[in-house]
Amino acid sequence: MNNNRRKLTQLLDADFMARLDSMDVLSKKILHGKMQGQRRSKRRGQSVEFADHRPYVAGDDLRFVDWNIYARLEQLFLKLFMEEQDLTVHIAVDVSGSVGYGEPAKSTFILKLAAALGYVSLVNNNRLTMSSFNLGIVNQLKYMRGRNYLPNIAEFLLDAEFEGMTDFDNVCKQIAATQSGTGIMIILSDFFFKEGYESAMRRIIGRGYDLYAIQVLSPQEFDPEMTGDLKLLDIEDSDVAEVTISNALIKHYKKNLSAYCAQLQDYCVRRGSSYVLAKSSDSVEMLVLNYLRKINLLR
Amino acid sequence: MNWISPLTALYAGAVTVPLLLLLYFLKLKRQESVVPSTLLWKRAVQDLQVNAPFQRLRRNILLLLQMLMLLAILAALAGPVMSLHSLKVERYVLLIDNSASMNADDVEPTRLGYAKEQATIFVRSITEKSFMSFRNRPPQIMVITINDSAKVVCNFTSDTNQLVRTIEHIRAGDGRSSLGQGLALARAYCQSPDPEANNRSAEQAAQLVLFSDGCIQDLQNLKVSANELIFQAIGSSSDNVAITAMKARRSFENAQRIDVFVTLTNYNDTQVNTDLQLSINGDLKAVKNLVIDGKKIDALSKKVINGKVSVDFEVSSLEFGIIEAKLLRKDILAVDDTAWSIISAPRDVKTLLVTDNNVVLESALKACRQIKLFKCTHAEFSQMDSKAMEITRSYDVFVLDNHDGASVGRGTYLVFGKPPQETGIEVAGQSQNQLIVDYRAKHPVLNYVNMDNLFVGKCYDLKLPRDSEVLAEFDKGPAIGLIRRNNSTFITAGFDVMDSNWPFEPGFVLFVYNAVAFLAEEAGLVEKTEIQVAEPVSLLGLNADQEALFNGPGYKDEKIIVTKSGKLRLPVMERAGLYELKLPDADPKVYAVNLLDSEESDIAPKDQLSLVGQEIKASESTVKRFNMPIWPYIVAIVLLLVCAEWLVYNSKIRI
The missing domain is CATH 2.60.40.10 (Immunoglobulins)
Known part of the structure; x- marks a missing residue:
């Protein structure tokens, strides 16, 4: 355990991990799980929580016959209970070139957040899948469960290299094709996708995932510190935009950024998903311990 | 197609093209900056461009500098001119001396070159239009060159380019300078109204501006009104030694011998030592070293007397020759350092004396070695076929003694007595005891002939045709006349020599010689070269x-x-x-x-012109601009703005 923590401590400090130990991942939806677990599922199964009655049919297990009702009504009814199943958590980390930008870099923030969320998932015996993506899925750890996998996610995250362009639609297509079952999908990215994010996210939401879109931007993106006549180079595709920085242009940029973020949030909210906007200079601990609890991603 | 100011376009091109390139390079030099995505930036730029109907003027120092540059360039192209003086005169006449003395190179490049430069400055400063001027209409300028004769090279105009081109094309001559004709021309043009100038010429007197060294020969005959003439003096030195006279002729005694006479004049204050070289057809024949005194002021008359030396050479040649006398001393005027003379091969003048027995005339003709004399009587002469003689040119000159007025054929005649019919001279009667009252001593026929003592006992009263020349006159009428008729030339003396005392005068032989020589030249035998x-x-x-x-x-x-x-x-x-x-x-x-002109070779620049009863002092300074073009200064400002923009740009991209 100590070894695991030591490795993970490169991303999360010990106090933070201690506080994470008491937290768990929540889903707004009651989802099907793979194995019997600690979550309520839509299925009726074996648990202590009563769900409903139904008439007895031949072949039913006689242990679940409600004998009290038989005594009063002389009819056989079966007691149905809520079945508790495990929760699938899928964390998708954007490792494209744009995420490496910023001071402090967005990548640092995203890695810490992914580590924290992964940690919470594993310690609560949820099924965790962690993917990194740019043009497609670059790397993936599937179906991890239990603390034993903590070193794996640490290694996964620390080995991530932020480079290349993004094809978010392709990524979502791959996730939808390969992932069976539903669960929580947490996407950590700056969401600067030139081809758009709507159709891609529709694929995820359509599969029944409980989607959390966490958009991380750097302070320089919120408030650009540029002057003069500039040739702006896109870090991913080397696209060029020649601009002359002026107050009016900065004003328009900020307006566009706000509109872009608001549009993403609106898109998520309308589809029952959650949206979180974070600044890379903010504290990950504060985000996890306070804000994610408020929106019921964690408890 | 005419270019009004091609230089302006060249200057504009030289300024704007590099400027444009510079701006082009400035545009390329945008500083590169990496951003996570250009998505929002492009949208922002589009919004900025699309949303605003007019782009707001950004507070950009580079834009401001560029705007200033553009305004400066446009202002320079507009050619602003600042008027420094308010001109009162509307018409100017530039009199530019292009006589021989203006070839002196004591000022760069020559006096004429310098005069042209000064005249060009004057023209530009007067005619360049200005939007900051007090003038309603530009003044007009006329250009006249003066040497032996005056010539209008450009009539009144305000066209600067035409005037400048005209002045540029004025070429130097080697003639004398005479201002009289120039003044007459200028006044004539000024007084005649010019329709192109709204007939305004007669309204005002024109201002005459003379660009000259002041070596003008006819100043003593001229008069100008007050302030009519401005004199711009050209020249700074008087260093000149000149050949002022040269004559070469074959000896009367020996046709092979050629006598060459040369007179040198020193116009310097000091004595000079120089070599004089003589050559015939390019072959050097003689060199003489000469010492010529400097000029002096005569104590009595207070006149300046230049140092003079006359030398003679004696060379032998029986052929046609070009004789060149050359001064080897270098001075500021080269044209009078060399003189030429043409000597023709010796040839006798075939002369027919028609006389019954005039020994005096025969002796006078025989005294001239170059005359080959033939003799006949009047009767024989009347028998001769004049037409045949005309065609065969049997005789060059006919001398008719005591002629009776009979008709003669074509030819050149010296006639004593009654003039032939062909002359058209009417004989009104006869007079007695006549004295010569006037004669043209400078005419070649009467050269060195003294006629003061000529007395004629009996003579014809001649009425010469209007186109004839009277060479000598009695108190009653012409004594000797020169008439040209139908390719014939007659020198007629309306008396018999034997009725006068002329045979006893030494001038008679000279007259006969001169007359025969003149007629021979008229006959085409001896040409004036x-x-x-x-x-x-x-x-x-x-x-x-x-x-x-x-x-x-x-x-x-x-x-x-x-x-x-x-x-x-x-x-x-x-x-x-x-x-x-x-x-x-x-x-x-x-x-x-x-040139052979002692006055024109006196090239000492004058600081004043001495006209009749008035002195015109030279302007104290060289020609100053009346108008000052401002565009060169604006171009300088543009260059400064370019530098400023470059500095601002560089300081910006370092941030």
């Missing part, structure tokens, strides 16, 4: 419509056509030197054109 600059030369008796070629300074194979009447007028020979005329089927004729 030594002429002065700009002296008109015509040849007579040539075949009509012949084409001749003329070469010399300023002429190269110039074609001249003989007129229907057999006359050939040579082009004006304005430069000193040797000229050659080639006629078909004839030997080339060479003409020596010399």
